[in-house]
Amino acid sequence: MTLNAGARSEGKAAPKIDVKHVARLAMLELEPEETERMQRELQSILEHMKELFSLDVEDVEPSFGSFDGAELRLYPDELRLGLCSEEFLRSVPAVRDSYVMVPRAGQEQRSSGEENHSRRELQAKNER
Amino acid sequence: MNDDALWNMKASALLELMAAGEVSSVEVVEAFLDRISEVEREVGAFLEVMQEEALAQARRIDKLRQSGEYPGLLGGIPVAVKDNICAAGAGCTCGSRMLADWTAPYDATVVRALKEQGAVIIGKTNMDEFAMGSSTENSALGVTRNPWDLRRVPGGSSGGSAAAVAAGEVPLALGSDTGGSVRQPAAFTGVTGLKPTYGRVSRYGLVAFASSLDQIGPLAADVKDLCLLMDVISGFDERDSTSEDRPVPSYSQALSRSTRGLKGGVPKECLTQGVSPGVRRCFERALEMLEELGIDIKEISLPMTRYALDCYYIIAPAEASSNLSRFDGVRYGVRAETESFEKMYMRTRRNFGPEVRRRIMLGTFALSAGYYDAYYLRAAKVRTLIRRDFKRAFEEFDIILSPTAPTSAFLLGERTQDPLSMYMADVLTVPANLAGLPALSVPCGFEEVPGSGGGGEGEMVRRLPVGLQITGRPFDEETVLCAGHAFYQAVAPGVEAELARMRKGLGRASQGSTRCCVQGSG
Structure with missing residues (x-):
């Protein structure tokens, strides 16, 4: 994975989003005019998020859910009606x-x- | 159309009447079905009304009662279900063309619980496509209007459920709340709505939007009715790996607890987020009333919540982009017929509407190589900071108070061209989802906005409901509901008088009046 994240954190402007590339990853077909609108809208959303980058989160553990130490459980692997x-x-x-x-x-x-x-x-x- | 019509009553009152043998469940269900056909053309809350099944279930319940058997906690009460929650044999469109013809093959755990407790599933309600939106305008399958002002949105994404309860089409409804989708429409339509603690209510059978944030929640006219639903849908479910195995109290019984001495915190940040003067006035009055109820109120700071909206609009789309990859035309939903597999996949996904596409794009970007750390991981870390803020606050306070939404209901079309302005509607509700906390919206007053003006029925001002949000500690729904109930008792006379007046004004279009406020299809 190439990381230009470090540079980003200090940066002033949001990165220019490669809409066509992202659409390919997302398996979405965009019409030409939609590509343009999507570019504009996503860019303005990213601009709005700039404040997030003013926070120092270097030593913060990420949360991928809502609870500390919440464990996901599996139910017993036994035959039952479904x-x-x-x-x-x-x-x-x-x-x-x-x-x-x-x-x-x-x-x-x-x-x-x-x-x-x-x-x-x-x-x-x-x-x- | 009188105030003591069955459809105008709360679930708790209807249960008493049925238990006393004064009315049958069939009569109750018929009253609501009539009400639906009377006002649905104006409100548009439902995507499907299950008349036959509902009446059949009502007859079953009546038989049980006649033979002296207990029909369950909700025996004979109609309940509407948001159309992203599976009910076997009914459609489950998620407001999307993608699932427009899909029939759910099984019951969600909450639907099964409702049926087991004698509830009558009366229909499936409209919503923003895949629950992505704050106005229900992103539904691909119909327009839902706010019963308080048909020119306005009901909020979203559970707008159909909220509008149905407000209009008297159903006494109870289920919604889902990923960033405020139960609470914000509840606030916009003058009803109560709860987002339970993450893990309190099973998500099995709820079509996933953002799995670490989604939670099914109840909507009802008042807190007492809300508790009836909570008593039925809460609890551990092995089919949801994030469901919490811990004892479930009786929420209905918790309502009698005293609120005196409870400590309430008001985050100073909450009034800086574009809150309208009318909402602010209602909120400040609500705080005075809470103090009169013996709740000790102090200002607090939750400094990280100012980042909550940005954080949410990275995490939720990221999870959505992954969850929605399953809509590929292979196993369910619509399929675009093409000669190659990849084309089929891409063409099929054209059935996603603009907001869903936007969020899939945003989420895919936030997870993509080169941006994962900068966006998704950073947002996940900020989520930790937000959770810490709440944890600290709850060491001192029992509940946290804020308005539910910064404004009252906005006009249809007002925000559809500007995604960011739509996202702002969630600014006060997303923190509870990011932290997994229970949060209630309860009506607290009305904001006056310009009316339709002009002749005929046009009025100069229109009164729109405003919601108070009460957030609590994880799994402490009891305190939240108890405080909400005490508060609602204090405002109920005013709120319910307005509600009755609003309900009376509905349904005239279907009776031949010329009143028609919004152009557009239903």
Whole structure:
């Protein structure tokens, strides 16, 4: 991971957000005019957040939840009655012989970006 | 349309009437169904009304009562459920085109608990798409209007649930609160709403928005009714790994406790956040009333809460961007038919509305390589500082008081073009989510705003409800509810007289009057 975070903390302006790159990561298709609007809106939101960077949080532990020491628990791994697969398959847009059907994956032109590349491969793998 | 109509009554009163055999559950449910058809064209609170199922459940409850069996804590009482909480066999759209045709295959734990206690699920309510918004205007499936002024928003994202309770369409409703989505619409519509402590109420069956912040919460006309719902939905659930396994008190019984000697803190920061003069006046009057109730009030400082909104708008979108990646057209929801898998994924996700897309983008950015530390991790650290502020404050104080929202209900369309101004509506409510604390909104008065003016029914001023927010220690809903109840008793005569007047004014459109305040589709 490349970190330019250190430079950011001292910086005056919010970083320029690469909307097209982020949209690819998020698997969102943006229309040209939406790209422009998104850029403007996200930029103004980031500008608004600048105050956060005035805080010194160097030695602060992050909180990813609401409680100190709250532990997530798992329930016992034992067989019990639940919904049958037919009930869930009813929600699936395309089913054949109780398999979830999707268009063929991994056939697209490999264009830009490493992330996109690996992501597609991952999906292709998941599909098999 | 008289004041003693069944639909105008609270759940607690209806339960007494049914227990005494004076009315049946079928009569109660029919009264609310009639009320819904009378006012729904104006209010637009519901996405689905389950008339048949509701009446069938009501008949079951009546039979139980007739045969001398106990029908449950909420036996025969209609309850509306926000449309991001699963009820088996009903739609669960989350206000999104993405799930417009999806039917929930199972009951959320809270819905199951409601059914087990005899409640009648009467319908699913409108909301901002995937609970992202503060006005319900981000719903892709309909407009909900504030019953107090049909030109205005009901707040959000649980705007449908709040508007339904305010309009007398249902006595009780469930919402979900990620950054104020129960409390802020409660404040905007003059009803009470609670965000319970994180972990108090199971989230199993709630469509996830931001998992470390989401909590299901009740809405009702008063605190007593709110406690009826809390008594039913609270408690440990092994299906929610963040659910807390600890004893649940009877909230209804806690209401009789004395509030005398409680210590209330008023963060000095809370009145600097764009609070309108009318809201400020209501809040200051509320503090005087709380003092008359024997609550010892002092100013405190929660210096880190000024960063709460920024912190929230990094953490919540980050979690949302991850949670919403499941909407890929593969397993449920709509699917865009295309020749390739990736196109299908991308095209399908066009069904997300603008605010959802904006937040997915914001969250993806905050988690992306190069910005994770600067944004997400920093926000998570600031969250620690905010939690510390509260922890320190609760060493001395029992409750923390503030207005629920900086303003009363704004006009439809007023903030839709400026995301930041919409986000500001949450400035006073997000701290409780970041810290996982229980927080209640209870009506505390009215702010006067310019009315519709002009001839006919046009008036010069319109009175809009304002909410008082009471925040408590983790798992100390009892103190919060108890203080809220004592306070509400003091303001109830004024608030309920206004509420009755407002309710009377609704439903004229469906009776052939020309009153129509907002253009637009329902």
